[in-house]
Every structure is written in C-alpha cells, then in structure tokens.
Amino acid sequence: MSKVVEISPTTRHEGHTKLVLKVNDDGIIERGDWLSLTPVRGIEKLAIGKSMHQVPKISSRVCGICPIAHTLAGIEAMEASIGCEIPEDAYLLRIILQCANRLHSIALHNILSLPDMYLPGTDTKINPFTPEQPVRSVALRIQRIREIGQTVGEIAGGEAIHPSNPRVGGMYKNISPRAKAKIYDLAKEALPLARAQMDFMISVFKNWEERPMASVANGTEVEKNAKFGFHDQGYMASAPLYASTSLDVDPQWNPERWTEVRPWDWYMGEMEIDLEDASYPVGGTTKAGAKAWPQMEACTGVPLYDGAPVEVGPRARLAKYRDYDRKGAMGLQIARQMEFPDCLYAMMEAADALDTSGSVLADEIPCGDGTLGWCANEAPRGTDVHLAKVKDNKVQWYSLLVPTTWNFPTCSRALEGAPWQLAEVIVRAYDPCVSCATHMLVVDEEKKVVAQKLVQ
Amino acid sequence: MVLGNYKKAVAARSTDSGILSASQDGGIVTQLFAFALDEGIIDGAIVAGPGAEPWLPEPVVATTRAELLAARGTRYTISPNMALIKEATRSYGLDKVGIVGTPCQIQGLRKAQLYPLGMRDVPDKIALAIGIFCMENFPYQGLETMVEDHCNVKMESAVKMDIGKGKFSVYTERGALAQIPLKLTHKYEQPGCHVCLDYVSNLADVSTGSVGSPDGWSTVFVRTKVGDGVWAKALAAGCFETKPIEEVKPGLDLVTKLATEKITKNQKTVEARASFGLKADGSAKALRNPYL
Amino acid sequence: MANKITVGHVHMSGCTGCLVSLADNYEGLFKILDDYADLVYALTLVDVRHVPEMDVALVEGSVCIQDETAVEEIRETRKKAKVVVALGGCASYGNITRFCRGGQWNQPQHESYLPIGDLIDVDVVLPGCPPGAQAIRNTCVMAYLLLRGTDEQKALAAAYLTPLMNLAKRGTEACGCDLMIDVINQGLCMGCGTCAASCPVRAISMAYGKPAIDRDMCIKCGACYAQCPRSFFNFDVINEFESITELIGAAMGQGGE
C-alpha cells in the first residue's frame, strides 16, 4: 500500500515549492510531484501594451539569481521580433555579462547544496556558515568568486543584480579601456579559485555518491538507491554558453517542437496525506489527515519538447556539446562545477575581442510589426526561452519558458526510486530557482499562430 | 559651525602656471586632482566638462590631465556631477573616484555613502571629494539672460565669469569686462538654492573658494582625514604655494560673514515654507521641509 | 557571541535579488552572521520551514492577497518580529508587482499584489531594486546597535534609522514622479543628479540641470526619491559621516588606522 507524504515548504532554494510524494512500504518514492507555490505575478500578461524597452527590465525581476539571463533573453526576444541586429561590441559585452552571472550563480548554488554533503573523509555534514576550518576557507573562496562575478557584472552591465546597461538595440554604454583591463584581471584572479572550487565540489559530490547511506539533518540514516536522482528524459540546450535566437541563420531551438500541458493534466489529483514524520527536519512533514491537491495548487505549467519533459542546464549543455553523460543528481551537480572554468575563459576571450571605442547601439531600431521573435538563452540553470511579438514599440504578446519550468517535471521523474527523506537533495541538485517559473500556458490558438509564422 | 569642521584653513594657489592660466581662482581643484591622479590616489575625477552649448557644463569622468584642464573654471549653471557617481565605478572601471561639487552635491554624495539605497558599491570607492563654495546657482537660461541681455555679451564670446564684491562679471575674448550688480541676478537663481544651508561645502574632504583670499588665490579648508592626507602630500610635493589664512585679507571673517548671511536667509525661507499655505481652519499649511 | 540579535529573511513575492544583495557583502556577510545576527529564518538559505520569533524580519517582496499562505505568513511575521523591515522596492512600494493584473495560468486569480505596509505596520523601509548591499549591511549593524548597544550607540542607531522609519510612514507608493511632485514641484530640486545615478533602469536623465523621468521605463522602486538629498537630509547623522563610516568599518572588522 502506498502512502502519501508532503514536505512543505521545501528549503534552500529560491522561491516557494513543495513535494508531494507517493511512497511504498519501504519509504521509496513511487511517484513524486515537485510543484511551485510561488504566487504567479503574471509577467507575461502585465507585459501586454507596455514598451518593448521596459518589459525586459520587468522580466529581469522574475529572478534575482539569474537576472542577467532574463534581461538578455527578454531583450533579444524583442530584438528578434523587430528584426534588429546589434553591433559586435554590444554582443561581446553581453557575453561577458552572461559569463559573470554564471560564475556567481554556480558559486551561490554551491552554498545551497553543501549542507546536504559531508566533508570528504569524515562523517561531518557541511554547514557553510560555520567559522570553523576548512569550511570557512571554502566559504570565503565562494564569496570571492561571487564577488568577482558580480563586479564584472557591474562593470559590463551597470548592475550585478538586474543589469541596467543592456537595452533593446545593444547597450547604453561601452566600457573604458581601464574597465576592460579590470575585467581581464579579475577573470585571471578567479581562474585558480574557480578551479580549486570545482575540484573541491566534485570531490564532495563524488564522496556523497559513494556513501551507501546518507543522513537527513535530524541524524536519521537512510539507505540510498543505486540510481539516485536518475531519469530517462532527454536533454535540451541551445548553445554551449550563450544563446540562440530566431534571427540566427541556424536556430538551435524550435518553437514547433514545444507543447505546453496544464497542471490539471500533469500533476496528481486530490489526496489525503497519511504518512507523517514529526522528526523530519526542520519542523516535520505535513500532518496526516491534511489534503494535498497538486493539480490545483501548482503555479506553473509544464512545457514539453517533442512531447516529453526534458532536462535543461549544465548537464544538458555538456551532453549536447561535449558528450558528457554522468547520470543522477550528482552527475548534474558535477556538470555544473565543470562549467566554472569555461565562464572565465569565455569572459577573457570576449574582453580581449572587445573594441572599447566601438559603437554599442544599433543605428536603427525598428518599431516592430508583430512578428514572433524568440531568444533561448542558456541561463545558469538551463535554457531560458522568451518569445515576443512587438508592434509599434509595444509588446503585444510575451511568453517565458524559464529553466525551472522545464526542469520541474523532469526532476519529478528523477525522484522515483529514491528514499523520500532525500527528495530535497534531488530538488536542490536540479534547480534551486523557482520564482521565475511562473509563466502562462499558451492556448492552442497561439500555438498555431506560432507555427504558421514560422512556416511562412 | 557655519564653516563646518576643519583641521586647517589656508590661502593657497597652484604652483603650476599651466593650471592657473584658465582656472577660476587658485587652481586648487584642478591641481589637487592632477596630483591625486599622478599619485594613484584617484583613478579619475568627476568634473564639469564642456557641454553641447557655450557655458553649459556636462559632467565627465576625467582620467587624464588634459581632461582635467579642459574642465577648469566656474560655470554658473548646474552641472549634475552626482549623475556620474555610479557610472564611474561601472563602465569606467574606477575603484578610487574623485569628485568636485557644490555643497549640495557633496551632501548628496555623503548621503549616498551612508544610505546607499540605489548606490551599491559606491560608498567605499570615493577617494577624494572636493567641495567648492557656493552662494547660489542659476539655470542655464537664467545665466544666458544675465550674460546676453543684462551684460550684452554673447555666451560664445565670454571667456570667464565671476561673482564677487557684489557683482556678476563677464570677461570677453577681446578683454572687455561687463558687470551687473548681484541684485539683478537674484530673480534668475535656482529656487532649490533658497533652502540651502551650506556655503563652504562642510562635508567635503577639502573645500575651496575665492572668498577670503586675494585675487588669484583661494581659501582652502582641509576637513577630513582623507583630505588631510592628500593635502599634506600635495604640499610636500610642492603643488601649492600657501599663506596662513590669518595673514591674508579679507580672511576668514568675510567667509564667516557670507556663510552666516546665506544660512540665516535660507533658514528663514525654510521656516516660511512651514506656513506657506492656509488650511480651512485658518492654521498653516506647509510646504515640505527636506531637513526633517 | 551570545548577545547576537536574531534576524529572519521572509520571502514574499519578490525575486530573491534583495537577499542576493545582502549576500553581496561577501566576507562581510560572515562577519554579520558571526558577530551580530543569527539568521533564524530564510527559506533560501536555512532549513527552517515556519516563521519563528525574531528580533528583525527582513521582508522581501509584496503580498499576493489572493494567496492565503502569503497573507498568513505576513501576519505571522508581524506577530513574531520586533522590527519589520521592508527590504527593497517590492516590499516597500510594490515595485514591478504594481503592474500585475492577473490572467496568467496556472493561477489567473493572482492579480492583486500589495506592498507589505498595506497589510501590516512596517518599521523601516529600504527602497531600491535591490537596495545596495551596503545599505542593507548598515541597517543590520544599526539594528544590532539599537537592540544591544550602549546608550550612546542606541541613540546613534535611532537617529540613523529615523529617516527610514519616516519613509515607512510616508506611504506605500513610489515612482519617478515623486521627484516631480515632492522635489521639483516643491521648489527643492538643485540639480545634483543623484537621482539619475540611483535609478536601476536608467529612467532618469538630466536635462538643463533637472531630472527628466521616462515614465515608460520607471518600475516604481523608490530609489531615486529616497536617495535624493532633498527628500530627507538629517544633519545630525550625515554631518557625522566620517565617524559613522569608521564605526561601521570597525564593526565589519575592516582595517581602520
């Protein structure tokens, strides 16, 4: 007889979510629903009728951890709709920004993941905030890497959180030669730090994977399954580092392969919770007798690619562009670490190529005729697709398929087979960003319009 | 207290004739920034550079001596130097920022450092804030009227403007001098200046102006630890010729007198604003007081 | 330190950018947590699921009044926190959520978002999107001094926080228009340009010495007005900028002479 247990809210990721889990007599998850409870701010709907210049500034604010991805995806969706090519130096500044954001974001993600892990060679769980060594040195290294990422973000983007410099048509300002040198020097400084951090994190994740048991924060030891956090879904990525848009000669994402399912069709129906564990950290699971209704409660839709959920993010990128295939929750965590050095090499390369006296704003910025344009930006946690139609400078239609919405259903699949007490570990591996994942379901009519336009 | 806290007050002028040739008074601002730039004390300074129209200043981030020299001299109209304070630390890549400003701009700067709500990572990058004395400022169109209508000088042909001894003076390319009494200029003053309670940039690291010292010399207040450090180094490097302020005429007495007059007058304006309007019950309806 | 204050981060409908801004004190974040404040609640960072008793609640985001959990949580926060700080434009003024109007799946009824001050009493507001890292740091240090400091430190902290408390009383609406309405219209603008520098979406440009606001860009974060030296200017605090900067520097363990 399977039982239902609910962990609500989940912790150590961004936003509000919960886990509703059907488990067997041994406590193994048979079916898991991970769903967002973050209220839907409705960015796609509030965008309608607003200026194409303002909307990306608003979409930046769906997430403060990867605001740069949302800004750039939003802007480039507008540019794709109006058919605006930006100068090369503006593009290079955007690449620098993208790298800066990914650097800080991976490091921040480390802080959220560490408390589930052990110091290699010990049975000590890691509290990233402890002043004790060696953890404090690691924590300070993480902060320095973040500081470098955020500082580069400020220089190239005006602000580290919600960049102000990017705009439709390019950038407001190019940077000075001094600023360019500073970016280069910071990247140089970060490289050995990022490598050391990568090596440390990979050893931590491998160590965890090799342990037969894992303890939950209250001290209970649980046996792990062999295929912890595995799933059989495919991968989706649009570029190794940056993005693809509908203006590309060879676009790397295809709106025709995308379908949207509503939570009603995807998540579990109403259920009574009949398993509770008062000792589950911290504060216990939801009390038995309470009701859960994922279909009704979920705040996001479920985007599918070729009719099935896909995984997006570091592993998807490495799988598509570098033949990486290490499965499971830790395989994903390790892939994320492997992106560390690349952020810095790409940053230096772009800085090198940048002409600080070049123009960074297109000579002409068309007003748009309602054509559909899209941008699939490779945000830290995966493909962030923004689609837009702009007419006479105003946004007519806007849609966001953010990384977390892609990953919600995939991660739910990856929960199967794991002991329920470790479900949060899987969630944190997949995606800690939830606020952004509140986008609308596209009605079929819109879908047809999308397809038609592309055929023409 | 009308002169603020200071560690030293002196009369000074730059020893560099290249700087003095077009500086307003003793070339203190340009000289001190040039020195700080050479020494690596600052990476650049926000100054009032040349703008799109004659005598209309445009704030710039100067990172070379040439850019500093191009910004010499007083423009009696608003140069919103604080507008670049954040950009200087962003696309310009400065870690040590210098800025010159009127007392109100230095107030904005210090508020930005203590309450950096929209000024992330700016507070600790301010390396040298030079304040200038300021009795009042004029909107550009006000200045234009004073120069072109009252003084009969085209803006393009003016080479220097000055306020002193109760007069507004305009010097032309051809060596002519046109003057009008200050009372004719009051109408054109920027309204926001009428609530201003600082004459000598009390919150700057170093503040300077012409009043108190002989022509071609400046009065200098060294106020903070930072200011003291830079000033001492600049003196040691021979950047300035100085005289004890007690020995020059008219000296600090005049500065104190003008500062007191300005503050007293403007304090009255602030108070008058409290009963500017009238409520139905006959009691006072106030305009907003920025100092609460 | 046993004498630390307890601080929580309450996440309403915000983007976590405000929390990232706190974390962007880098080494200073650890200094704050080591010496001054125990972080007793923050869904993003610590494993505590329900709002506990705390000295200071830093609330990020506005409240969707169609979401029962959110409404319950903000009421809980007021009950359990001694001092409530509206952290950032969304909590203080609604910010981008002022534009929300519902209609989006899967919860199309989520259409009304209110700044927290419309639902509970707020003690301190920190406008900006997000508020600068150092502004949050200063507020944390001052909150510590207010609750645990000597009498002299308490007085300083109270003086420092007063304008931010007054801003909380001023209301829950903010816009670039405030510069027109409460500064220029009031005859107070002197053209310093501080507002233009503080705007996170570059909605303000300076033309002939006065701010020009592009209202099609403004997101209503409140940074410009709060940062303007003619919105509030407390001589008793700002005149002491040198000693206060040193005090905060020393509290953060930064070098001094």
Ligand SMILES: Cc1cc2nc3c(=O)[nH]c(=O)nc-3n(C[C@H](O)[C@H](O)[C@H](O)COP(=O)(O)OP(=O)(O)OC[C@H]3O[C@@H](n4cnc5c(N)ncnc54)[C@H](O)[C@@H]3O)c2cc1C
């Ligand atoms: C509006 C205004 C009113 C003034 N009123 C008085 C007064 O009542 N009494 C008095 O003694 N002195 C006053 N001054 C200061 C004086 O005119 C000189 O600016 C000061 O003595 C510095 O001269 P200097 O030779 O040391 O500087 P310089 O080497 O000539 O450099 C002057 C610096 O000031 C900057 N600057 C010029 N115009 C402005 C502006 N509008 N806003 C901000 N920065 C600017 C320049 O970019 C330059 O960097 C006033 C200045 C201004 C701008």
Ligand code: SF4
């Ligand atoms: S009088 Fe005051 S407000 Fe006016 S420009 Fe001078 S310092 Fe600024």
Ligand code: SF4
């Ligand atoms: S104020 Fe800005 S940074 Fe803070 S939660 Fe709102 S959108 Fe995010």
Ligand code: SF4
């Ligand atoms: S103008 Fe800019 S700073 Fe002012 S409220 Fe609007 S967005 Fe914020």
Ligand code: SF4
């Ligand atoms: S910050 Fe205030 S005083 Fe300065 S220009 Fe802006 S509105 Fe005017």
